[in-house]
Amino acid sequence: MLPGMSRRSALRALGAVAVAGGLFSTTSGPVSAQGSWKPVADTVREEYLWAWRHYVDRAFGADQIKPISGGREDFFAEGHSVGLSLVEAVDTLWLMEADDEVARAVRWIVDHLDFDIDAPFQVFETNIRMVGGLAAAYHCTGDSRLLDRAEDIADRLLPAFTQSPTGLPYRYVNLATGQVSDPETNIVEIGTYIAEFGVLSQWTGDSRYYDAAKRAMRVAYDNRTELGLLPHDINAETGRWRNREATIGPPGDSYYEYLWDGYRLFGDPDLKHWYDTLTEAILARQAERRDGHLWFPQIDAFTGEVLSREQSVLAGFYAGLLAESGHVDEGRAYHDSFSLVQDRFGVIPTFVDYATMSATRVDNALRPEFADSALMLWLATGDEVFRERARTHFENMRATSKAAFGFASLSDVTATPPSQEDTCPGYWWSEQMKYYWLLFSDTPRLDYRDNYLSTEANLLRGARR
Template sequence: MAAGAFGLRESPAHAGQAALSRPVRDWRPAAEDVRRELLHTWNAYKRFAWGHDHLLPVSGGHGEFFDNAHPVGLTIVEALDTLYLMRLDDELAEGIAWIEENLDFSTVNADIQVFETNIRMVGGLLSGHLATREPALLRHARRIADILMPCFERSPTGIPYRFVNPSTGEISGVTNPLAEVGTIITEFGTLSRLTGDAKYHRAAKKAMKAVIDRRSELDLLGTEINVETGRWVNGAATIHPPVDSFFEYVWDAWDLFGDTDFRAWYEILTRAILEHESTTIDGHLWFARVDKDDGDVVATDQSELGSFYAGLLAQSGHRRLGDAYLASWTSVLDRYPVLPEGYDPATRAATAKGNQLRPEYVDSCLNLWLVAGPGRPAAERYRELAYDYYVRQKRHSRVANGWTIIEDVTAAPVRHGDLTSGYWWSEQMKYWYLMFAKADRFDYRSNYLSTEGNVFRGLLRR
């Protein structure tokens, strides 16, 4: 796509304060383009992969996420509330019909991650239900959550085991990373609210408390923990994977449910992160990995997944720091066409050269934009940055049958992989659309989006 498409000037990656003096422009052509791209890829999914978990857009095939022998329509589930927000109602109806007629997660015969199943399947079905009020979607969400519950209930500490086999009920995975322990509460809490059964919310909160109670004297958390003993397996403290969304959900449980315990925990943990993990390299704010007990730096490399933290900082009252961290990631775009999976600011080198169609940078643009106030000139620079990234990602990831991951962003031209990731449907296409459109089915003043982009508050029935 050429620069300046849709009548919009392609902004530089580091637009900075320039947008402050410009009037709010008409972003509707950009929103319509995002909608067309999603519909174009949906039609390719229908041709090549209908009912399967993933589209392989380069080869024109399909793949599964959980179990190669038992597809569960992951793409359909992940797309539900995005289709609703974009008013793609015929496509939404097709997806719901497939779920009602075909989805049976209990047939999956593989060790599946509690975390991935929760954020993708339970979360996608819940937001789909909240959008459409279809009772079948809530029933399926509850059935899948019930498959996951023994991982919590059989744990001596309340910290969930990592895996369960839905077909056999066997649980496994004594060592669990923090993101997989804690990224449960908003889905399980929403399920409790909708069903009136408090056991889901109670189990998720117990798991998070068990971890937070084991923080170090510096109020830092390690990376991995033993489910049965509660002892740390890895003592590196980080905002990056495999911890990242744990901190997101500590804040989110306060935001979504008004639970003051989580607000207090978030403030304790954030103070420690800002004191011990924040670092400045070449004038940019980054977050290092440190030893949880003494605060010594372990590594400075960054994961693109960690770029979500800019938006979380802004949401929780640290907008200046959020701006600074977003600017750090934006500076990486001076070196690469799209963000690499890993980057070390100390060496200015990509430590992981792929691009998995990640949404975290755009997620932070969205959250900073919402905090700054949609429609205000001061907020426009976040839309400019998000639009610049849309132009970049479309240019380098679009193929004949949709959008695909990239194996090497340092190559010229970039080298493609062959996958449209499930979260592409639930996250960045939604984020871009919400920023560029005035979506009449979304409440821009009061909303909540999960780590997987599922909307649990703010869906309007129109």
């Protein structure tokens, strides 16, 4: 059952000036804490609304816009767009006080969004994006029709949990028939539900959502190795590990994030105990200092042997999570390490080998994790360096990813100039532009003392209507 609520760590009111130089901005030349960040916030909003207007004109209701050609593309299932980018954008538009555009998006959801789709949808992605996006839209607007849509899609995802003999969800479920498929999964895809499902349980009084999410997290935790670590791949039908590798990057990252978030949102002592136990093991067994910088290699969860020193750009979120959960020094140190990568490449590659500081996968799909952790660390420490780094992140994205009809993923950040791909992921509308906005503006629509952003940056607590 859902425990009583616990307070989220506070956000403070924000405020300094960003300067971009050349193709890439750098963090040299500190910005005064007494300056005004308003020009940066204004630019963030202008760029977001510019991209939104192109989406409305060329791809409204599509999952994603193609920012180079102006075309449309589906995300979940071919021929079945569910307005992914639109749903992801609602709470960001609301925070930016673009109320006419919020109303436009809500009308589309109410009039056109229908989840009775005879096709398999990935359960994890559908939850963090669609359940979370609709829940955030409801939280911000108070429109109960949006809660109805969130509850509808969550109900369609539940068979992935209830038809599993272990409680670990299958990867896919047919939204129309409830047929489940693919038990070969990972800890991210079985353990990233407690925030979205938990608020649904709070708002509807239906504990099925929270109970299903927590049960899956428990199964993985109970199967930790003697070193206290979790391999990342698991079979949903047997509950047995399918590999030996432990990582704080994908596909392990948001399992740890949601243990902490579940505790902070709902005050569940089990989740805090599980998080603390696993974090102690990660810091003891996985953390590695190299040339004075903190990294987290992939290791054998059973022996502790280092398997790879590749670091994913997605792992950058962990710096913020460490800071939020009281490990501020480690969080700062890990963000320092990613800042080195940003300074070297301008845009952080998807994978780097930190032993050689070389890119091993040179693309970047508009990844937001560095900005996410910059926000969390600035809030935890008050140190302006984190806003400066986020300003650099924004300016470099703007310089390299802006295309004719929106912002594009990059296929090669090492090229001059970096080469673009004709795709803009739906999470761009929910994540990094929101992180920038909260870093550089002082929006009256957010309770800076009590709020919560999900792994997809969906605002599930703290809206001031």
